[in-house]
Amino acid sequence: MKVSGRLHPARYSTKVALLLLSKAWERLTGRCILVPTTTFWGESMWITLPEAASTEILLKGRIDEVTASFISQFLKEGQTFFDVGAHLGYFSLLALRRVGESGRVVAFEPTPSSFSVLKRNTCNTSIMAFPYAVWRQRSTLPFHLYGQRFSAYNSFFAPRVAQMYAHRLRCRTVEVATISIDEFVVDHKLPPDMIKIDAESAELSILEGAQQTLHQIRPSLIVEVGDLSVEGAASSAFVVDYLQSQHRYTPFEWNNGAIRRHIRKTDRYEAGNLLFLPSESL
Numbered sequence: 001m002k003v004s005g006r007l008h009p010a011r012y013s014t015k016v017a018l019l020l021l022s023k024a025w026e027r028l029t030g031r032c033i034l035v036p037t038t039t040f041w042g043e044s045m046w047i048t049l050p051e052a053a054s055t056e057i058l059l060k061g062r063i064d065e066v067t068a069s070f071i072s073q074f075l076k077e078g079q080t081f082f083d084v085g086a087h088l089g090y091f092s093l094l095a096l097r098r099v100g101e102s103g104r105v106v107a108f109e110p111t112p113s114s115f116s117v118l119k120r121n122t123c124n125t126s127i128m129a130f131p132y133a134v135w136r137q138r139s140t141l142p143f144h145l146y147g148q149r150f151s152a153y154n155s156f157f158a159p160r161v162a163q164m165y166a167h168r169l170r171c172r173t174v175e176v177a178t179i180s181i182d183e184f185v186v187d188h189k190l191p192p193d194m195i196k197i198d199a200e201s202a203e204l205s206i207l208e209g210a211q212q213t214l215h216q217i218r219p220s221l222i223v224e225v226g227d228l229s230v231e232g233a234a235s236s237a238f239v240v241d242y243l244q245s246q247h248r249y250t251p252f253e254w255n256n257g258a259i260r261r262h263i264r265k266t267d268r269y270e271a272g273n274l275l276f277l278p279s280e281s282l
């Protein structure tokens with residue numbers, strides 16, 4: 001129930017109380033609380049409080065309105081969507097709503113705890129969920145985990161987090177299976193129409209493993225940007241240049257409530273997402 005665009009006060013108070021309880025529990029045990037909630041389009045999903053994205057979904061029913069807007073405007077019924085870095089499955093569920101029964105959604109999530117929730121959220125749907133880290137080739141590589149509460153920072157690299165918060169993270173490393181987009185497309189004979197990439201500094205490596213897909217299939221792309229001087233990670237400006245010059249993609253941004261042509265920045269990028277469309281389609 002909404003009142004003037006905001007959650008009903010009683011329901012909001014209950015959710016805040018649940019959030020506070022989950023924070024106390026996480027401080028005591030190091031574990032998150034698995035709870036059900038509802039997205040802005042009315043679908044139920046499981047979240048892990050007090051993890052940051054889960055908190056937003058609990059209180060607002062949504063996360064990252066820019067990415068949601070790109071998906072809503074450019075993903076069509078019957079198409080195929082790849083969700084690289086699916087986390088708990090929020091965007092996979094949104095994409096499934098867009099593509100309908102005739103479309104396909106493929107979700108990739110290498111974090112074991114996140115993948116278990118992703119499977120729970122997608123078990124009664126047609127979404128195909130895989131516990132792979134998408135990379136430039138098929139392999140097995142060490143992957144850094146920062147705990148359930150900070151699972152959005154899990155990466156092959158150091159966490160993409162401001163230095164003032166880095167001391168709160170505790171790292172452990174596990175081996176994860178990797179696959180490239182090109183290999184997956186060949187293995188499953190499933191060409192994507194749109195790929196969302198949210199992979200904590202691995203964006204360039206993922207794109208390098210999608211050479212044939214980008215050249216032959218020409219999917220639209222949603223790519224996370226943001227520069228926090230992570231060692232070994234390509235700058236966001238480099239990724240933008242790479243897609244423009246090597247693969248003839250044109251970048252777009254969400255600006256003042258509308259999608260506008262993006263001009264590559266000459267300095268560092270703040271955290272966000274850009275849409276890339278094949279230049280010949282414009």
